[in-house]
Amino acid sequence: xxxxxxxxxxxxxxxxxxxxxxxxxxxxxxxxxxxxxxxxxxxxxxxxxxxxxxxxxxxxxxxxxxxxxxxxxxxxxxxxxxxxxxxxxxxxxxxxxxxxxxxxxxxxxxxxxxxxxx
Amino acid sequence: xxxxxxxxxxxxxxxxxxxxxxxxxxxxxxxxxxxxxxxxxxxxxxxxxxxxxxxxxxxxxxxxxxxxxxxxxxxxxxxxxxxxxxxxxxxxxxxxxxxxxxxxxxxxxx
Numbered sequence: 001x002x003x004x005x006x007x008x009x010x011x012x013x014x015x016x017x018x019x020x021x022x023x024x025x026x027x028x029x030x031x032x033x034x035x036x037x038x039x040x041x042x043x044x045x046x047x048x049x050x051x052x053x054x055x056x057x058x059x060x061x062x063x064x065x066x067x068x069x070x071x072x073x074x075x076x077x078x079x080x081x082x083x084x085x086x087x088x089x090x091x092x093x094x095x096x097x098x099x100x101x102x103x104x105x106x107x108x109x110x111x112x113x114x115x116x117x118x
Numbered sequence: 119x120x121x122x123x124x125x126x127x128x129x130x131x132x133x134x135x136x137x138x139x140x141x142x143x144x145x146x147x148x149x150x151x152x153x154x155x156x157x158x159x160x161x162x163x164x165x166x167x168x169x170x171x172x173x174x175x176x177x178x179x180x181x182x183x184x185x186x187x188x189x190x191x192x193x194x195x196x197x198x199x200x201x202x203x204x205x206x207x208x209x210x211x212x213x214x215x216x217x218x219x220x221x222x223x224x225x226x227x228x
Contacts, residue, residue, distance in 0.1 A: 034214075034216065038159075042220075043204065043219065043220050043221055044204070044206075044218045046215065046216060046217075049214045057214070091159055093159075093161065095216075105149065106149070106151065106163065107149075107151065107206075108163065109153070109160075109161040109163070111158070111159065111160045112159040112160065112161075114159070
């Protein structure tokens with residue numbers, strides 16, 4: 001159980017275009033989903049937290065108008081990189097968590113989406 | 119500030135050897151997880167271990183919350199254990215902010 005999928009797994013786009021990445025929890029309902037970015041040989045950095053039906057909370061330094069997040073249902077969150085530029089090329093990973101009312105809950109991570117902007 | 123420190127940064131082992139990876143943190147945690155990131159980038163959830171000891175096959179983990187560290191033990195290492203091991207945690211005051219350590223890059227040679 002606790003499987004999170006991402007689509008697409010890899011995308012190459014031209015500079016200036018927008019790219020949408022989907023994150024789905026396949027066998028559970030995720031109250032909260034998270035988006036991370038990982039540059040080569042670096043650790044994961046949290047970009048934003050999204051709760052179903054409400055606006056995402058962005059980390060300091062992450063442009064909310066550039067990285068649009070929509071958490072439309074308890075099983076789907078999308079990240080849209082708008083007007084992508086080469087410096088946006090990175091590995092984007094989502095995770096999902098079931099909020100059971102306690103404070104100790106596991107996050108389950110998707111397989112990641114590798115974005116290359118030419 | 120918030121600190122998640124992993125050591126060593128790099129580790130090279132011969133197949134069959136044992137190893138210990140360490141994660142130090144700077145405040146009370148409510149969630150601590152160990153992950154293995156494979157060469158394709160997938161994060162494999164190894165342990166959810168905010169406290170105590172757990173074992174799963176050749177892997178085990180111990181978190182001593184009062185002393186603010188966690189250890190991941192790998193015994194009889196195999197080449198498939200190669201990859202990056204991350205410690206990630208959330209602190210009590212912000213359950214949404216999962217912080218990752220810099221990782222330990224493990225290479226197991228045949």
